[in-house]
Amino acid sequence: MLKDKNRIKIQRLKKPVRVLGLHQLPDNCDIAKAELIKKPDGYYIHLTCYIDKQNEKQEKINKPIGIDFGIKHQLTLSNGVKINYRIEETKRQKKLQKKLSRQQKGSRNYQKTKQKIQREHQKIYNRRKDIKNKILSLLRRYEYVLIQEEQIKNWHSGLFGKQIQTTGIGGIISMLKKNIETLISVNRYEATTKICSRCENRKEDITLSDRTYKCDNCGLVIDRDLNSAINILKIGLQKVEETTIKNLPLDWWDVKPVEREATARVLGSNPYVRVSYTSVKQEARLF
Ligand SMILES: [Zn+2]
Numbered sequence: 001m002l003k004d005k006n007r008i009k010i011q012r013l014k015k016p017v018r019v020l021g022l023h024q025l026p027d028n029c030d031i032a033k034a035e036l037i038k039k040p041d042g043y044y045i046h047l048t049c050y051i052d053k054q055n056e057k058q059e060k061i062n063k064p065i066g067i068d069f070g071i072k073h074q075l076t077l078s079n080g081v082k083i084n085y086r087i088e089e090t091k092r093q094k095k096l097q098k099k100l101s102r103q104q105k106g107s108r109n110y111q112k113t114k115q116k117i118q119r120e121h122q123k124i125y126n127r128r129k130d131i132k133n134k135i136l137s138l139l140r141r142y143e144y145v146l147i148q149e150e151q152i153k154n155w156h157s158g159l160f161g162k163q164i165q166t167t168g169i170g171g172i173i174s175m176l177k178k179n180i181e182t183l184i185s186v187n188r189y190e191a192t193t194k195i196c197s198r199c200e201n202r203k204e205d206i207t208l209s210d211r212t213y214k215c216d217n218c219g220l221v222i223d224r225d226l227n228s229a230i231n232i233l234k235i236g237l238q239k240v241e242e243t244t245i246k247n248l249p250l251d252w253w254d255v256k257p258v259e260r261e262a263t264a265r266v267l268g269s270n271p272y273v274r275v276s277y278t279s280v281k282q283e284a285r286l287f
Helices: 053-058 091-102 108-139 151-157 161-167 169-179 224-237 242-246 257-267
Strands: 030-039 042-050 061-069 075-077 081-085 142-147 183-185 212-214 221-223 273-277
Touching: 061 169, 061 224, 061 257, 075 224, 081 257, 091 108, 108 169, 108 257, 142 169, 142 224, 169 183, 183 224, 212 224, 221 224, 257 273
Parallel strands: 061 142, 142 183
Antiparallel strands: 030 042, 061 075, 075 081, 081 273, 212 221
């Protein structure tokens, strides 16, 4: 049925139709089902495909990963990978809203503008969904995923309400909870931003504007979010069976080539996502 990476042949339609996003399908998959769906901004094809279990296993990354969710950097992983994305209302959307407010309710032009707004909404929704799916696809390769979910709630009431909405962190967390069986959530009262991830010394005077964590006790200088991500990882792993941790290789927490490769491959195709790395530079062993 797949003609090439851009076109798809549909029954009862003479010509193959051009479809965007087919490059996301793995080369070795068998398509089981295809459904045509109509949405405000056009037609979509919903594909169900079979992937060989053996192939899926090879994609696994045999180590746990901790995640710190933030405003400045949306996700910081305990291996030093930072994932940034931001999807805001488009200029076109704002313009259309203005136009709509000047038009007579119920008129033909009013309806037309309304439809255009719906289409813009759908576009943004799709972009968000794609980012969420890609983040899930990356994280589900890890053996355990450790988060501190209640962090977010404290922000909602304060300054950051609007910024959180554009990042949709809450949506990402609920998606992870639904889809990752080995998700471990760390208690919200754990002071993961205040504790040094190397010597566990507690520092009280750290504010949101401090981007670097400097430990007065052991001298560790580390990216603030990375410090938190490692703490979340360490605290969360206390809930995991000890043998799992003992079987990990000595340098497991550093980012490995296979992780870099997977991160670039999974997230690289979305233009709204930016991936960067911050080095772990921890001289002491984590455990
Ligand atoms: Zn320290």
